[in-house]
Amino acid sequence: MQAQRSDLTDHEARLNMSASDLKAQHFNYWIEAPAKINLTLDIKGKRPDGYHELETMMHQITLVDRIGFRRGGQGIRLNTDSPDIPADEQNLAYKAARLLFEKFNLQEGIQIFIEKNIPVGAGLAGGSTDAAAVLTGINRLFDLGLEEKQLLELGGGLGSDVPFCLLGGTALGRGRGEILTPIKNGPKLTIVLVKPDFQISTSEVYSDFRMDRVKKFPDNEAFISAWQSCDIISVSRQLNNVLESVSIQWHPRIADIKEQLCELGALNALMSGSGPSVFGIFTRYEIARQAWAHIKQQYPQTYLVSTYKKGEKYD
Numbered sequence: 001m002q003a004q005r006s007d008l009t010d011h012e013a014r015l016n017m018s019a020s021d022l023k024a025q026h027f028n029y030w031i032e033a034p035a036k037i038n039l040t041l042d043i044k045g046k047r048p049d050g051y052h053e054l055e056t057m058m059h060q061i062t063l064v065d066r067i068g069f070r071r072g073g074q075g076i077r078l079n080t081d082s083p084d085i086p087a088d089e090q091n092l093a094y095k096a097a098r099l100l101f102e103k104f105n106l107q108e109g110i111q112i113f114i115e116k117n118i119p120v121g122a123g124l125a126g127g128s129t130d131a132a133a134v135l136t137g138i139n140r141l142f143d144l145g146l147e148e149k150q151l152l153e154l155g156g157g158l159g160s161d162v163p164f165c166l167l168g169g170t171a172l173g174r175g176r177g178e179i180l181t182p183i184k185n186g187p188k189l190t191i192v193l194v195k196p197d198f199q200i201s202t203s204e205v206y207s208d209f210r211m212d213r214v215k216k217f218p219d220n221e222a223f224i225s226a227w228q229s230c231d232i233i234s235v236s237r238q239l240n241n242v243l244e245s246v247s248i249q250w251h252p253r254i255a256d257i258k259e260q261l262c263e264l265g266a267l268n269a270l271m272s273g274s275g276p277s278v279f280g281i282f283t284r285y286e287i288a289r290q291a292w293a294h295i296k297q298q299y300p301q302t303y304l305v306s307t308y309k310k311g312e313k314y315d
C-alpha cells in the first residue's frame, strides 16, 4: 500500500519526493535556456584572429535546459543532472558566473543547477545558452543593473554563440556570430531534430573548412525575404549551411538523416552549426509527429520541437 503524505516523517517525505520536487524546493529561481539552430550558415572568409567571418541565421527552439539559482553561502557552486558535462570551473556556465563575480567583487555566494536537456556537442549551442542564462540570472538576482548591450559584450568574451543566446528569437549573426540583427515577424516552425550518437568538435570543423569545397553558398537576403513573408516553402528552399561540406564528409550519416527526414515529409532538412544535429521543417504537426516517432526508434535523441517564444512554458 502506498503511504499517505501525512504518514511520512519529514525525512521519508523528502526521500519520496521526486528529484525535480527537491530541485524546485532548493533552487528558488529558474531560467529557461533554449537551444539554437542555424537556418543558414555562410562563411565569408578567415580573419586575422583565426576565427571565421560569418553570416548566419540563428533561431531558438523549444528544446530547453533549465537553470536553477539560489543565493547564499560562499563562492560559486555548480551542480547538474548530466553526466556529459563538467560540474566545475570547466563548465561555460561556471565561467559566466565567475566573470560577474570578479567584475562586481560579489561577496555572497550562489548555487547553480543545470537541468540538461539539450544534447552535448551537438551544434545546438548547449553550453552557450547555459552561460547566457547564468549571466541573465546573476544580473537579476544580484541587481547588477547590466543592460542588454553590456551583457552582449560580456557574453561575446565567453563564446561566439553566447550573444545570440542572450538576445534570443531569430537573428542574423555577423562577425564571429556576435554582431546581431534581430529578424522579426517570421513564421512559427514545426521541427523534427535528430542528434545522432556521436559528437563533433566545432574548432576541428572550422579548421578543416575550405571555401573551394562548397558547392552552393546561402543567399541570406532571399532567406530573410522569405522569412518575413512567413513563406515556409521558400524558407525551406533557402536552408543552407556551408559547414556541411566538412561534417558530412567526416560523417556521411548526417546526409542519410537529412534524406530520411525529407522522405518522411520534411520540406527540407539541414545540419545545425558544426553538427552533427540535423533538423527538418514540416508544414503539418501530425506529419512531423509521425516522422519523430519513426526516427526515434533508430535515433533515441530525436525531438519534436518548434520556434521558441519567451514566456511560454515547455515540457
Ligand SMILES: C[C@](O)(CO)[C@H](O)COP(=O)(O)OP(=O)(O)OC[C@H]1O[C@@H](n2ccc(N)nc2=O)[C@H](O)[C@@H]1O
Pocket (backbone or CB within 6 Å): 038, 041, 050, 051, 052, 053, 054, 056, 123, 125, 128, 158, 159, 160, 161, 162, 175, 176, 177, 202, 203, 206, 207, 273, 274
Ligand atoms: C558553429 C556555430 O555554433 C554556429 O552558430 C558557432 O560558429 C560556434 O560558436 P561557439 O561554439 O560559441 O564558438 P567559440 O566557442 O567562440 O569557438 C569555438 C571554435 O570555433 C572556431 N570558430 C568559431 C566561430 C567563428 N566565427 N569562427 C571560428 O573559427 C574557432 O576555432 C574556435 O576556437
Ligand SMILES: Nc1ncnc2c1ncn2[C@@H]1O[C@H](COP(=O)(O)OP(=O)(O)OP(=O)(O)O)[C@@H](O)[C@H]1O
Pocket (backbone or CB within 6 Å): 084, 085, 086, 090, 091, 092, 093, 114, 119, 120, 121, 122, 123, 124, 125, 126, 127, 128, 130, 131, 161, 200, 202, 273, 274, 275
Ligand atoms: N554548460 C555546458 N553545457 C554543454 N556543454 C558544456 C557546458 N560547459 C562546457 N561544456 C563543454 O563544451 C563542449 C561543447 O558542448 P556544447 O553542447 O556547447 O556544443 P555545441 O552545441 O556543439 O556548441 P556550439 O553549437 O555553440 O558549437 C563539450 O565538450 C562540453 O563538455
